[in-house]
Amino acid sequence: MHVHNGALAGRSILIVEDEPLIALEVHAAFNAAGARVVSAANRKEALRMISLPGLSAAVVDMNLGENDCSDVCKRLSDSGIPFVFYTGDARADILQKWPDAPILTKLADKQRMVEVVAGVLR
């Protein structure tokens, strides 16, 4: 269950996910890997948190209910924070805009998720 990953130890990871139970699970996975986790359930919250100092990476649900995640991705990109898409339905238009961001499907294995995020760390 607990996936230790040295690369993530002590890092701050932002989880942008509007489904609390899923956020909870992702949260737990990164906690277990030794990372600090902050989570945002909507765009507004996410944009606020990106401005906090010290974020190392973000996991972004592409489908944020109220709107798409484009402005969140842009802010992350502008701030130099690498991010990974975590999504149930990959939207081609968004993927096109952020070709460098890896994609994890919602049912991805937690260990793989941690590894992918570790891979994008700068």
Add this chain to the structure above:
Amino acid sequence: MARLNATRGASGPNGRDAILLRTINPSGSATSGKRTVNLVEVLDQTCSELLAIQDYCGTITRLPSDDCAVTAVEAALIGLIVDEAVTNSIKYAHPTGVPGRVTVECQQDHRGGITIEVADDGVGLPENFDPKSDGSVGFKMMRALSERLEAVLAFKSSSLGLGVSLRMPSKLALLVPSHAADDNGQLATFSTASARRVFAQEQRASNPVDGCLEVLQALPAAVYTTDTEGRLTFYNEAAATLWGCRPELGKDEFCGSWKLYWPDGTPLPHDECPMALALRQKEAVRGLEAVAQRPDGTRIPFLPYPTPLFDKSGAMVGAINMLVDISERKRAEVSMARHRDEQAALYQLTDNLFRASSLDGVCNAALDAIRRALGCERASILLFDGTGVMRFVAWRGLSDEYRRAVEGHSPWARGVKEPQPIFVQDVEAADLPESLRATVSAEKIKALAFIPLMVNGELIGKFMTYYEAPHDFGDTEIDLAVTIARQLGFGIARLRADQASQLLASIIASSDDAIVSKDLNGTVTSWNRGAERIFGYTVDEMVGRPITTLIPPDRNDEEPAILERVRRGERVDHYETVRQRKDGSLVDVSLSVSPVKDASGHVVGASKIARDISERKQAQTRQELLTREIQHRTKNLFAVVLAVVSRSFVGKYTVKDAEAAVVSRLRSLGQTHVMLLDKEWQGADLAEVVRAEMSPYAGRVQVEGPSIMLSARAAQNFALALHELATNAAKHGALSNATGRVHISWSKRMSNGSNLFSFRWQEQGGPPVWPPTQRGFGSAVLEQVMAEYFEVPPRIDFPIAGVNYEIIGSLDALSEQHTADGGVAGARA
């Protein structure tokens, strides 16, 4: 051929009859029958009169001739023959009308025989023409007269001209008693019958035309004479033939006919006939017409030329009448009138067909024409119906029984290529099936015709004519019938085309689709109501304007491409694009563009059907959205299940405990899902969510709160939170003993312009409560999951009297519906 077959129009009273009357009338220039005349003088007079009468551009010359003495009668007969021969030359020698030359001469041989020659420099007689038997009245008369003279009539025809010679034997000289006959050897010879008859007639001094009777008898025209009282004194064979009877000389008066009528059919008493008139008035009567009825009933129309005769002293001695049979002319006139009527009927048909706007109109016009041009009282028109049965569509004078009996009968198979008209001259004699004959006879039809009607080479029906007596169908009548059938076919074809185009026009007009046409320059030429509705422009606004009016600026390159394809004769099918309405809004359309060709197959424009597909497009968008929503929801649900399962194992000491937790949490999740699915994922009332989760503990739970609609996700999370609270209460709290109770309450109120919501779970009467030592799934849900909705974090307290859970926050966060397409909507109340 024209030389002989043409009618001798100039014959009649002015040519021949001038000679006749001149030679037999005592007061004329010639002498009586007893006297002799010099034939040369007769020839000269004939030539000069012909020149005067016949408006001839050539010359008629009498060549040097011998003086020949002949009797007046012979002179008259010879004069008539010469007249005919010269007239023939004048008329036919030079068909091209160049001036010709006709010569006349007479020679007498040493024995007294006389040869008269008439020659021209024309084209000669046509090939195969036998002057001894062929020819018109003129030739017949020449032959008859020469026979009467017992002379030899000979024709010498070549491409250099025609020569007519009349050789008379020398006996003529015997009839010359005084100066001309000096050959004594022939004086006593009265050997020929004609000479005897002439002499016999000369004895009868009572007849004013004595000595001329021979001539009159020989004439093919009907001639008779009367005395001053009108009693018949002579008539020739031609007259007897015309009258059809032989009247009694010296008794019957004025006219030898059996009965007389005016041309209009009113009876004409003999004593009022033109001859009677001429005798009364003592002058010739001209210009009247009468009809003689023969004893057998046949009627002969004729023109009379009654002329009174006077002696030298000027006293009337009788009258002569010539009757010219004009039945041929009458028949021609009737036939001409008939022909005019037929032409008029055809003209009227064309005119009526042009105006007819219905099948009835077309058929009535045709029936009128059929009856008028074909002279039948009854007629009908039948057409194949949709099932290929020939049915009456119009008729005149047919009984219902007859129509019922023969409907469906067609003499031609449906698909036959060239059906021929069928004419039944006599129903009784025709080869008809007995039942058909009986039916036809019962309708009193004795003759009938079937004329096929064709449209574009296809048999479509027939018209019928019916006659009440056996009928001889002449060529003209058959031609007429076929012509009318053709006209009627055209009329029906035009009507059908009109109806088809009207139907098409009304289909186009009533279509929901925009149907427009444009020329090859892209100029709109027609614009239907569908186009008005879809694009907002009226027909007046668009016809004459370029079709590009409809094209949004970013699609300007489409029209040239479409026109290019149309010019090549290609179609454009279901091309989905966007067009701009008059109000500037865009409309999704599916275009089908087809080239429009003229009759010779040249592309002259395009027809364009535009279907408004905005609704379909919207439905398609909705469909795509729903598919994405389902995809999203399914994956989310599995992710939630994964989270529930994986979190449920955290802090559990046994697999059994974990299993129980997983099962109960998934059951709760499933139950909430079912509830939400029933409501089409539009959300649920908080009271309902509470009732569903707390139903196992009914009676120990007190619920209190207004109706509040939660979004689907809020409802799901509330259910999960309630599940955790209830499970915990059942394990450790108020619901774990027999006396504990749970009080659930919520409320909403306005505060600073926003809806404030508060929710409380309070346990009482349970065993003493200890705060949990480990933070598991339950507290994660209660603290973190529920935290999403509220600015103030949820509070869970564990006083010894019972668990107390409280959340306060904005109501809007709970009811906001996050839809998959990114919109935000209120939960459905």
